[in-house]
Amino acid sequence: MTGRCAFLLMLGALACDRAPRPAPQDLQSAASNADTNAPCKMPTQITNIVERDGAILETWALHSKDVATSQLPKDPAFLSYRAAIERDGANVRRPVADPPVARTEADVAVWRDEQFNNDLAFGGTVGSVNPISCLDALLFSRQATRVSQIDHPTEFLASVLRRETDSGADLVVVFGAGSEMFPPKNVYGFDVVRRFVADGWRYWYAIHNHTVQKNGKLLALGVPAPSTSDVQLYRSLGKEMRMDSLRVTNGFYTFSASVNELGAFRAR
Numbered sequence: 437m438t439g440r441c442a443f444l445l446m447l448g449a450l451a452c453d454r455a456p457r458p459a460p461q462d463l464q465s466a467a468s469n470a471d472t473n474a475p476c477k478m479p480t481q482i483t484n485i486v487e488r489d490g491a492i493l494e495t496w497a498l499h500s501k502d503v504a505t506s507q508l509p510k511d512p513a514f515l516s517y518r519a520a521i522e523r524d525g526a527n528v529r530r531p532v533a534d535p536p537v538a539r540t541e542a543d544v545a546v547w548r549d550e551q552f553n554n555d556l557a558f559g560g561t562v563g564s565v566n567p568i569s570c571l572d573a574l575l576f577s578r579q580a581t582r583v584s585q586i587d588h589p590t591e592f593l594a595s596v597l598r599r600e601t602d603s604g605a606d607l608v609v610v611f612g613a614g615s616e617m618f619p620p621k622n623v624y625g626f627d628v629v630r631r632f633v634a635d636g637w638r639y640w641y642a643i644h645n646h647t648v649q650k651n652g653k654l655l656a657l658g659v660p661a662p663s664t665s666d667v668q669l670y671r672s673l674g675k676e677m678r679m680d681s682l683r684v685t686n687g688f689y690t691f692s693a694s695v696n697e698l699g700a701f702r703a704r
């Protein structure tokens with residue numbers, strides 16, 4: 437999500453008190469006996485909440501074991517996106533893309549701040565950048581199946597909640613996306629997330645994707661790191677709904693960090 441954070445205004449009053457949070461590594465504990473070669477498949481329990489003018493908001497119910505695999509989705513749209521990136525030799529951890537056109541001093545300042553944050557992300561000072569996981573690839577794949585991410589790049593926005601059970605964690609995904617570059621506000625899903633949090637679910641992470649860029653005549657991946665406006669949004673979600681962490685993916689690599697680490701980033 438770049439350059440648009442108007443929906444911060446939607447978040448309302450921010451809570452100031454915070455109970456201690458579990459360490460991120462505790463939250464990563466998928467079922468230890470998971471089959472890492474199991475297929476990475478869409479959950480069967482999907483509930484449609486909004487479907488209007490090419491935009492969707494839906495919830496997925498699944499168990500952490502369902503996605504505790506090292507495999508990735510086999511959906512044709514996801515595979516063809518990855519093949520197009522690979523054909524251009526663009527499947528690299530730190531994307532190489534044309535620099536943006538800076539027309540004003542303000543543009544230059546924004547670009548400088550974005551580069552500052554990217555250096556922290558790719559250098560490992562804040563969070564980490566790793567190959568995409570099964571669940572996050574399913575999210576990317578869901579939107580790629582609706583809209584080609586090469587021909588018509590679009591951002592989805594998803595929230596992942598979790599609740600521990602005796603057999604591992606139950607997960608709920610709140611997934612929103614449109615048919616244009618940015619999803620419309622009515623599918624952000626934060627009101628749905630808020631209800632789950634009130635019901636005792638933990639807001640594990642929010643994730644969105646950064647779309648393809650150009651590198652001359654070649655494709656380049658979107659940057660797997662939060663923009664300065666993303667940082668502002670994620671700080672607010674951390675305060676308001678005690679979201680644990682955030683992710684940004686490009687279908688190959690995913691940046692992940694605890695909200696508590698965001699202090700080092702520049703925001704606007």
Ligand SMILES: [Zn+2]
Nearest residue numbers: 437438663666
């Ligand atoms: Zn973003």
